[in-house]
Amino acid sequence: MAFAAGLIDSAVGGGGLIQVPALFNTLPRVDAATLLGTNKFSSIFGTGSAARSFMTRVRLPWSLVLPAAGCAFVFAFVGAAAVSLVPKAVMKPAVLVMLIGMAAYTLWKKDFGKLHAPAVIGTRERWIAVLIGCAIGFYDGIFGPGTGSFLIFLFIRFFAFDFLHASAAAKFVNLATNLAALSFFIPAGHILFGFAVPMAVSNVAGSLVGTHLAIRGGAGFIRVLFLILLSILIGKFAYDLFVPIG
Numbered sequence: 001m002a003f004a005a006g007l008i009d010s011a012v013g014g015g016g017l018i019q020v021p022a023l024f025n026t027l028p029r030v031d032a033a034t035l036l037g038t039n040k041f042s043s044i045f046g047t048g049s050a051a052r053s054f055m056t057r058v059r060l061p062w063s064l065v066l067p068a069a070g071c072a073f074v075f076a077f078v079g080a081a082a083v084s085l086v087p088k089a090v091m092k093p094a095v096l097v098m099l100i101g102m103a104a105y106t107l108w109k110k111d112f113g114k115l116h117a118p119a120v121i122g123t124r125e126r127w128i129a130v131l132i133g134c135a136i137g138f139y140d141g142i143f144g145p146g147t148g149s150f151l152i153f154l155f156i157r158f159f160a161f162d163f164l165h166a167s168a169a170a171k172f173v174n175l176a177t178n179l180a181a182l183s184f185f186i187p188a189g190h191i192l193f194g195f196a197v198p199m200a201v202s203n204v205a206g207s208l209v210g211t212h213l214a215i216r217g218g219a220g221f222i223r224v225l226f227l228i229l230l231s232i233l234i235g236k237f238a239y240d241l242f243v244p245i246g
Helices: 002-012 016-026 032-057 062-081 088-108 123-142 147-159 163-185 193-242
Strands: none
Touching: 002 016, 002 032, 002 147, 002 163, 002 193, 016 032, 016 193, 032 163, 032 193, 062 123, 062 163, 088 147, 088 193, 123 147, 123 163, 147 163, 147 193, 163 193
8 A cells, every 4th residue: 555655646646645554554553643653753754755756757836835845844843833723623613615616727727737837037936836845744744634735736836837737746745744743743753654654665666667657658647647636635524525424
């Protein structure tokens, strides 16, 4: 499952949809914080590997990506601290609506994310990057699912990236939010290293395969994966909302 999560996550995000349920099903008696910490520890290596692979083959505007990543790191802390203040019952419907909107917009705009024609970087673009980092960092800290997909969509929508460059940029911002989470989980001892280390190796292997496929397939291939992942996310959130437990 860690290999599959690394493969999917390196291209379009969403690896947590595979890896987190696998951990909860395999280790049902372990507390949630430790399972989430184990997931973050293994996934950060896959994310880092994907970011490194993209960096050697895709040119990114660092004056946009770095401010977004820095703010995402800080606000992931803020989101984690505020996690008890916002009930999940409020978050899930809002996220479901946003996911449906993203899928509809991507389908409607046939050329969305196909062409890489990045906007000229000025003060306005840098402030938008900062706001994206703050919002996505806070969301990842307080809730999390679909973070990579939101980042990809926003980098395309506001900076006219194609899917390949948006996916690469998303990896660096996601790396920052994962580091913020681990800054809490590691000191608190919420990691099972006996599981986390071999999972990290598998996650890296999956991310290398996924990054290779993404770069080779290009923006069109990633667009298809992106829409598939959005469909899965929409189905999961809709099921959680409308199918009563028990």
